[in-house]
Amino acid sequence: MQIDLTGRTAIVTGSTGGIGLAIAKGLTASGAHVIINGRRPAAVAQAVKALGALGKGSVAGFTGDLGTAEGCAALVAAHPHCDILINNLGIFEQKDFFETPDADWARFFEVNVMSGVRLARAYLPGMQARDWGRVVFISSESAFNVPVEMIHYGFSKTAQVTIARGLAERMAGTNVTVNSVLPGPTLSEGLAEMLKPEQEKTGRSMEEIAAEFVMQHRPSSIIRRAASVDEVANMVVYLSSPQASATTGAAVRVDGGVLSTI
Template identity: 50%
Template sequence: MHIELKGRKAIVTGSTAGIGRAIAEGMARAGAAVVINGRTQERVDTALREIRALLPEAELTGVVADVATAQGCAVLFEQAPNADILVNNAGTAFLNNFFDQNDNEWLELFQLNVMSGVRAARHYVPKMMERGWGRVVFVSSESGLNIPKEMIDYGVTKAATLAVSRGLAELVAGTGVTVNAVVPGPTNSEILSNWMKATAQEQGITQEEAEQQFLKTTRPTSLINRFATTEEVANMVIYACSEQASATTGAALRVDGGVVRSIV
């Protein structure tokens, strides 16, 4: 299968590192013009420079905007007013104690993990519907299905992302726009990889040993018995944004290594 996205403009929020960065690179490899988004000029410039070094002919632009805020989203929309493909990837997670958290911590995470995607979809999707073609992907997590006790807030936001994705797919039915969610499992993204590095240093073990320990204690249902790569997650996103995926919409596409014990 050859995926061709030439002539399409893709916006990937939170795309300076991790899964978002792999998605942006995959989009560029497929020929899309890609908007790289991050919160700092340094991070955006670094991502642009590194991807251009790999793909000299890629059409790339950068937008510095904190999409966790309405003001930041407005900056993104002003600098990149239109898109054929929208990947709502921006998000984060923090280990925490449910009983110690305050309201602001919950609301701040919700703003980034949920409302960034809501605002972006509200802006870009109507124009996709007018043109009769569009692709929207929300990057969720298996934590939205298996709520982690050490990150209940994160699990709630990722469950909300699944709900927004499905509801929006229902709303745009028959317009030529598809909306899907991608559900990664443990992945060597920037955040989780940094956690594993810190754990390894604290315990005097290798990062691979730390990852195996994590899987055995918190994700024992993994069928691949390893962390996924960011590229493996990105591959699913790229497919969902392709012409070949035109009959795939309203779905939660799992790239979780079999962590979720469900046949559907």
């Protein structure tokens, strides 16, 4: 399958590292003009430079906090055209339900949910007018397999799936698709940082330690390891392509089989 996104503009939120950067890389390699986003100018500049070195597509950067209404408005003002919107921005933390105050619930809602709501509301009308567009919400298997150690995170991921499905129905009859992607445990910078003390203590490889972590915390995993960021990005790039024209309103799993449903 040859995916060609030449002439398409893609925005990937929270894309200076991890899954977001891998998605941006995949879209750029497919010929798209990709907008990188992050809160730190240095990180944005570094990501733009790295993707620019691919020699395919083109890359621009936007520095701003898209977890706020002001940040979203500034992005739309700076980049009013979008064909492919990847709502990847997200935060997570482990915290017991009884120790999670209202402020944390509100913060997770603003960053994980409302960032995607605001940008979809801004860009979908243009996609509808042009009768082509792709919106992907990066959710999580935690949307259905809600982690007891971070219920507020699981709630925000379930909300993303609901919004994506509703927006797909709202775009019915057009060539605009809206989907959510559900990664499972993924060896991104965040997980690697969490597992680094164990690696330093034991000298084992990060992949081995991550696989052990997966089997401890997600024993239903079929692949019995953490996915790579590229494995998640591959699915997102496909959903962003013309080839995925009949896939919409779907919650697509890249969870390694963690969810034990058919």
